[in-house]
Amino acid sequence: MQVKVDEELVRHIASLSRIKLSDEEVKALVEQFNSILSYFSKIQSESSDLPIPSPMDRLVDLTNVYRCDEPRRSETDFTTLFPNKEGRYIKAPKIV
């Protein structure tokens, strides 16, 4: 399955990714995605017979590690980083 990427698909992915693009960016990305995906298409032809690994398949076996539930940092460590704030509250765009 070789996907043909067009401007509509790029705009759809940009919206899923929450990234605003200019018209020039969209045009450039159409070309770049087509070139990258045509190279990557060999993953489809060559690995079609391979078994699909389980979602839990990873490089390291997980083992449970228990730690004391102790605060390691203070609230102000994080509140000082808020770019828009009022006191210890985050300011955000209006919801309604």
Next chain:
Amino acid sequence: MKVADVVKSVKSGEKSAVEVVQEYLGVIKRVDPKVHAFLYVDEAGSLSRAREIDEEIKSGRDPGPLAGVPVAVKDNIAVKGMPLTCASRILEGYVSPYDATAVSRLKAAGAIVIGKTNLDEFAMGSSTEYSAFGPSKNPRDLSRVPGGSSGGSGAAVASGMVPLALGSDTGGSVRCPASFTGVYGLKPTYGLVSRYGLVSFANSIEVIGGFSAWAEDLSLLFSVIRNTDSPDPMDQTTVFSSPLAFPGLRGIRVGLIKETLAEGTSEDVISVIDRLISKLVEAGATVEEVSLPSLELALPSYYLLACAEASSNLARYDGIRYGKPCPLEARNWNEAFSEVRGTGFGPEVKRRIMMGSFVLSSGYYDAYYLKAAAARKKIREEVLKALKGYQLLMAPTNPVVAPKLGEKTSDPLSMYMLDLDTVPFNLAGVPALSLPAGKGAYGLPVGVQLVGAPLMDDWVIGAAKELEGMGAVELAGEVARLE
């Protein structure tokens, strides 16, 4: 000067830690305007830490195995009180409230974090040209890239601005700059160095690694940062309480990976490999060609998986909790996020997030993401099988020497191709070291990878040390003097 000698002179009082730090700060002042390896240099902080180290020594305490050694840290790894930018506009104004585990280990060993180094934005790239703050330059030839993404760390060590540096390696980001700038670079076994405090890009693949001019220095650095117990769920803390020591090259079987020497790998790179083979044979090792047919799937598999993970990991940059502020006058949250992400991220990061959203989206998940995951499993199995027959595998680090600045930026795919020979070992999670084996075209450095079985990091370092000892690593200890 080797790291062990710096430590020795500091501990003996022959030289103070303050003098050591001043010397390196002096080199940074004179050389970095040409190289642009650093995004941040903490002159006051590193000198004050050096004074503490000197006090400890005077009062008879041992500051640790890296007493007074200046270290540079890639700017996607958290150092308390220093900016953490990931070379991105979206993290404008962010100052890290804590130390990464690898960094706190270094500090506890007496090392002094002297500053933060340049990288491709969010570690996505192979040249540092995708840094929002301008590229670093290769100290061996200032018209060329230093490789990436940890290019600032590689360039800093290669020009003598620091003896040690930390980087991160997701698809070759330590080994590529090590190869292009002519220093050692280690990508450890996945999980052996904590990623706590490393900004996530593709967390099923990436590790923190290090750079040095000498093999012995790398071994010292690694002994300090390995086997950490941290909030990283992938930490391998309990394994290998007494690691098997490297037995020496005599009798070792080395597999030269045939596919990495195929078309596209330049002649000068191959001749450096040939010379190294004759040295290995001279040392009593056996070198044979080994074929890993699935390697041709490594690059697409790596990029599809890494982009998928990036699209989810980088969803946290929304301009609400930290970094570049989102516009409060936006009509709704999605508009606010899209605005700040559209202006805060650079072109390569946007490309990868979008590629990741694409392969994870309905209709394409089966066709791309699952196929890439299946290929990854196959590649890992092939690499591990080869490492049952051979104690070490060998491959070029990159198919070519460092490109000119601007040579690859117009075509993203050609930039990805630089990672052809490094990504397989990230997918497999095995240790891989790039050694500055020799010089290729235009006298530029050529790196060669030694790859070991999982957790056998000491073996790849041991092999590098022995090769260096017999004069087989042409650029070992040789830093570029740009003063």
